[in-house]
Amino acid sequence: MGFIYNILKNSRSDKDGNFFLELERILGFKPKKNAIYKKAFTHRSMNIKDKKGNPINYERLEFVGDAMLGSVIASYLYSKVPHGDEGYLTKMRSKVVSRQHLNELGKDLQLIDLVQSRIPTTNFGNNIHGNLFEALVGAIYLDKGYKSCEKFIYKKVINPHVDIEKLEGKVISYKSLLIEWCQKEKKTFEYEIYEDTGNDALKHFSVKLKIDEKVISKGRATSKKKAEEKASKRAFFAFQREMTKSS
Amino acid sequence: MGFIYNILKNSRSDKDGNFFLELERILGFKPKKNAIYKKAFTHRSMNIKDKKGNPINYERLEFVGDAMLGSVIASYLYSKVPHGDEGYLTKMRSKVVSRQHLNELGKDLQLIDLVQSRIPTTNFGNNIHGNLFEALVGAIYLDKGYKSCEKFIYKKVINPHVDIEKLEGKVISYKSLLIEWCQKEKKTFEYEIYEDTGNDALKHFSVKLKIDEKVISKGRATSKKKAEEKASKRAFFAFQREMTKSS
Numbered sequence: 176m177g178f179i180y181n182i183l184k185n186s187r188s189d190k191d192g193n194f195f196l197e198l199e200r201i202l203g204f205k206p207k208k209n210a211i212y213k214k215a216f217t218h219r220s221m222n223i224k225d226k227k228g229n230p231i232n233y234e235r236l237e238f239v240g241d242a243m244l245g246s247v248i249a250s251y252l253y254s255k256v257p258h259g260d261e262g263y264l265t266k267m268r269s270k271v272v273s274r275q276h277l278n279e280l281g282k283d284l285q286l287i288d289l290v291q292s293r294i295p296t297t298n299f300g301n302n303i304h305g306n307l308f309e310a311l312v313g314a315i316y317l318d319k320g321y322k323s324c325e326k327f328i329y330k331k332v333i334n335p336h337v338d339i340e341k342l343e344g345k346v347i348s349y350k351s352l353l354i355e356w357c358q359k360e361k362k363t364f365e366y367e368i369y370e371d372t373g374n375d376a377l378k379h380f381s382v383k384l385k386i387d388e389k390v391i392s393k394g395r396a397t398s399k400k401k402a403e404e405k406a407s408k409r410a411f412f413a414f415q416r417e418m419t420k421s422s
Numbered sequence: 423m424g425f426i427y428n429i430l431k432n433s434r435s436d437k438d439g440n441f442f443l444e445l446e447r448i449l450g451f452k453p454k455k456n457a458i459y460k461k462a463f464t465h466r467s468m469n470i471k472d473k474k475g476n477p478i479n480y481e482r483l484e485f486v487g488d489a490m491l492g493s494v495i496a497s498y499l500y501s502k503v504p505h506g507d508e509g510y511l512t513k514m515r516s517k518v519v520s521r522q523h524l525n526e527l528g529k530d531l532q533l534i535d536l537v538q539s540r541i542p543t544t545n546f547g548n549n550i551h552g553n554l555f556e557a558l559v560g561a562i563y564l565d566k567g568y569k570s571c572e573k574f575i576y577k578k579v580i581n582p583h584v585d586i587e588k589l590e591g592k593v594i595s596y597k598s599l600l601i602e603w604c605q606k607e608k609k610t611f612e613y614e615i616y617e618d619t620g621n622d623a624l625k626h627f628s629v630k631l632k633i634d635e636k637v638i639s640k641g642r643a644t645s646k647k648k649a650e651e652k653a654s655k656r657a658f659f660a661f662q663r664e665m666t667k668s669s
Contacts, residue, residue: 229504238508242496249489250563257476261485316497321568 218292239313277305349407465539486560524552
């Protein structure tokens with residue numbers, strides 16, 4: 176059923192513009208060159224070719240997206256880690272653009288829901304999420320240029336996920352940092368967790384972090400652990416000065 | 423003597439602006455953020471540090487330049503090689519940005535003449551040329567942004583040196599292609615070579631390529647072979663239609 180559903184869904188979304196509505200929600204802007212985004216979500220199993228017989232699917236766009244991610248993250252790290260030498264910066268970058276991380280990014284954006292494929296999407300391995308993410312980044316570059324592509328990478332990768340302190344191994348977990356600080360400062364803390372899937376296809380959890388019975392921050396993610404970590408990180412940045420003084 | 427000369431030369435050029443005159447000649451535009459270019463030509467042996475103790479030399483800039491070269495070449499190949507899959511494009515790119523090629527690029531621009539170093543430049547290995555080239559590309563990005571950096575890479579790398587036919591292994595040598603064609607077409611050919619070093623620090627050769635006793639194209643490079651190849655390539659593009667028809 177999976178693949179029939181998918182083909183039906185996609186041919187329909189093509190007509191009624193659902194694909195582009197959904198895409199626009201993910202992008203945060205209106206795409207100009209529509210064909211390039213269709214390509215970014217076309218799996219090779221569709222076996223579509225251009226007039227010259229060149230295959231149309233997202234694989235070549237991954238190459239472009241990978242390169243754009245590489246240079247945007249490189250210049251970000253160059254400015255944020257002034258003490259890091261070339262080798263150190265290279266290692267940090269490969270953590271940011273690791274296969275696992277790219278897969279998580281693609282999964283969070285639910286890119287797989289937009290794919291046109293003759294193979295049931297349930298048959299794909301985990302890497303399709305990251306591949307689609309790379310292809311999408313490549314499409315954005317080809318549609319809107321480097322600046323817009325950089326902006327998208329900041330919005331979806333750097334701002335929400337890249338944490339220099341963590342990458343440098345200085346902070347392993349914001350939750351443990353926070354708990355340690357609360358204990359030292361004789362403050363009570365509580366993580367209030369509830370399921371909060373809403374309209375999302377994936378299960379989501381929300382967390383309220385209370386310190387001394389006051390809600391300090393919130394976090395929402397696809398696992399309890401991640402949601403707690405998000406809330407802890409936000410609290411950390413709120414209390415940063417106090418926490419680093421006392422720890 | 424080498425290193426004393428170099429320090430003297432550089433401290434002088436710093437004062438009288440020779441460094442920036444020479445740099446502007448290489449860049450083809452006026453730099454805005456001067457300090458970043460000074461950094462791009464400062465060797466670690468100078469042991470210069472910023473206020474926070476971070477070393478100031480070109481090594482970190484190589485990281486940025488390498489990434490920029492990667493993405494500019496990636497998007498160029500994406501559009502020029504529509505039949506190439508991800509793996510093929512990756513291989514082509516690594517030929518363009520190979521260590522050997524980057525070293526040649528840096529050497530052609532005589533970047534080493536601008537270096538500030540406490541080690542005699544004659545003691546450096548061959549890789550310094552490529553490293554300086556990468557660092558310069560990184561500096562251009564940080565000074566003027568992606569568009570200008572891309573323009574520089576087109577001007578210095580892609581337009582003069584990247585040849586899709588050659589990269590794809592379809593053309594090994596334009597000289598042999600040209601000779602073959604002349605023989606088939608019963609045309610006489612002659613490569614007229616002379617030394618043409620002019621004011622350059624490196625030895626240069628010029629070639630006039632005559633076909634049926636008429637000068638068809640010229641080439642100039644640091645070796646006879648390269649100069650001949652340049653002239654042949656120019657002739658090839660002039661005669662392209664005829665040559666590909668008959669070969």
